Amino acid sequence: MRNKRIAVAFLVLLMIGVVALPAFARGPTCSYCDDGELIRQGDKYTDWERIGKQRCPIKPSEYDYLDRRLVITVWKCNSCGISDVWESPEYRVICGH
Numbered sequence: 197m198r199n200k201r202i203a204v205a206f207l208v209l210l211m212i213g214v215v216a217l218p219a220f221a222r223g224p225t226c227s228y229c230d231d232g233e234l235i236r237q238g239d240k241y242t243d244w245e246r247i248g249k250q251r252c253p254i255k256p257s258e259y260d261y262l263d264r265r266l267v268i269t270v271w272k273c274n275s276c277g278i279s280d281v282w283e284s285p286e287y288r289v290i291c292g293h
C-alpha cells in the first residue's frame with residue numbers, strides 16, 4: 197500500500213515535470229507514428245539564386261538585388277526512425293551602395 201502511494205506520487209511529479217517543460221524543448225511530433233519526437237539532424241543550404249531586384253532604401257535611384265535560397269532541414273524520429281526533410285526559403289538583399 198505504501199509503495200503504491202509512492203508510485204502515484206512519483207507519477208504525478210513526472211506529469212508535472214512534462215507539463216512544466218517549455219514547449220520549445222520538444223521537437224515537432226512525428227506525423228508517421230504520432231508518438232515519436234523529430235530530432236533535428238542538421239541544416240543544408242542551396243546556392244543563392246538571384247530572383248529579382250528592388251529599389252534601394254538608402255539610395256532610391258539605385259537597385260538592390262534580391263536573392264533566395266532554400267534551407268533544407270533533416271529531421272529524424274526518435275521512435276520509428278523515419279527521416280523527414282523540410283525546405284523553407286530564405287531571402288537576402290544585396291546592396292552595393
Ligand SMILES: [Zn+2]
Nearest residue numbers: 226229273276
Ligand atoms: Zn515516428
Ligand SMILES: [Zn+2]
Nearest residue numbers: 252260291293
Ligand atoms: Zn542599395
